[in-house]
Amino acid sequence: MTGFVAEGVERVRREAPLVHNVTNLVAMTLSANVLIAAGASPIMSAAPEEAGELAALSGALVVNMGTLTRDWVEGAEAAVAGARTAGKPWVLDPVGAGATAYRREIAARLLAGRPRIVRGNASEILALERGASGGKGVDSTAGSDAAAEAAMALASRARAVVAVTGAVDLVTDGSRTFRIANGHPLLTRTTASGCALTALIGAWAAVLPDPLEATAGAIAAYGIAAERAAEIAQGCGSFVAALLDALGSLDGPTAARLARIA
Numbered sequence: 687m688t689g690f691v692a693e694g695v696e697r698v699r700r701e702a703p704l705v706h707n708v709t710n711l712v713a714m715t716l717s718a719n720v721l722i723a724a725g726a727s728p729i730m731s732a733a734p735e736e737a738g739e740l741a742a743l744s745g746a747l748v749v750n751m752g753t754l755t756r757d758w759v760e761g762a763e764a765a766v767a768g769a770r771t772a773g774k775p776w777v778l779d780p781v782g783a784g785a786t787a788y789r790r791e792i793a794a795r796l797l798a799g800r801p802r803i804v805r806g807n808a809s810e811i812l813a814l815e816r817g818a819s820g821g822k823g824v825d826s827t828a829g830s831d832a833a834a835e836a837a838m839a840l841a842s843r844a845r846a847v848v849a850v851t852g853a854v855d856l857v858t859d860g861s862r863t864f865r866i867a868n869g870h871p872l873l874t875r876t877t878a879s880g881c882a883l884t885a886l887i888g889a890w891a892a893v894l895p896d897p898l899e900a901t902a903g904a905i906a907a908y909g910i911a912a913e914r915a916a917e918i919a920q921g922c923g924s925f926v927a928a929l930l931d932a933l934g935s936l937d938g939p940t941a942a943r944l945a946r947i948a
């Protein structure tokens with residue numbers, strides 16, 4: 687059942703995929719460090735001028751709309767076009783989609799570019815599927831179960847895998863659904879922990895052919911690393927360092943054994 691978790695951990699480390707991130711100003715460093723700790727190679731760029739070349743070089747693209755500007759939108763759309771032309775999987779993180787009308791508009795435009803995977807918190811997935819405002823800025827005000835129906839509907843409509851993260855994470859392609867019970871509340875006390883997870887999902891999508899398994903496996907591995915980090919962390923600051931250490935030392939069989947996927 688969790689064989690794909692071991693496979694994903696090992697293949698990311700062995701194949702070291704390049705992951706192109708068009709991400710936000712807050713998440714840049716943590717996302718790059720999470721990718722490196724897991725064994726992948728990050729490049730952060732929102733320049734439309736190099737989007738096509740980066741798509742050809744990368745195993746996957748991650749688009750995260752956390753800090754929106756007109757230039758960023760232009761870069762994201764060029765990157766999506768590049769990934770589609772090159773046939774590379776791309777992952778959308780609709781940060782704060784419930785917060786403002788502008789974010790909902792950009793999220794809907796990006797969704798039309800056919801992401802293979804969408805990862806957000808419950809408020810973001812509810813906003814994307816139902817056009818509902820909600821959440822508190824970039825934070826969710828709902829649990830993942832509240833967005834379960836919206837996630838299934840969104841997955842079917844967008845023909846994508848949709849992940850709703852929270853205390854228990856839900857991953858669905860509209861017909862098959864996984865729930866993942868790994869993780870630690872300290873993740874909610876660290877900015878951009880969800881953004882960095884989306885970056886990691888990009889690395890897994892670059893090496894595993896099934897996007898449902900890639901998404902569920904990356905979420906489980908990240909949650910396991912967080913559990914191990916929380917055992918030694920003194921608080922939210924040292925937790926971030928311990929999380930990177932734990933991701934760096936996680937091996938496939940351990941991840942498969944500790945994964946709580948149903």
Ligand SMILES: Nc1ncnc2c1ncn2[C@@H]1O[C@H](COP(=O)(O)OP(=O)(O)OP(=O)(O)O)[C@@H](O)[C@H]1O
Nearest residue numbers: 807824851852853869870871873877878879880881
């Ligand atoms: N209460 C919780 N207990 C355990 N793990 C949690 C909890 N809430 C969230 N997580 C985990 O935290 C990670 C980030 O998920 P979250 O839903 O907080 O993302 P997010 O809101 O997009 O974060 P950010 O905007 O800060 O990047 C996921 O791995 C998720 O499983």
Ligand SMILES: Cc1ncsc1CCO
Nearest residue numbers: 710712752753781824878
């Ligand atoms: C705090 C914050 N604001 C915009 S993006 C971001 C990082 C968490 O999503």
Ligand SMILES: [Mg+2]
Nearest residue numbers: 781807880881
């Ligand atoms: Mg987020």
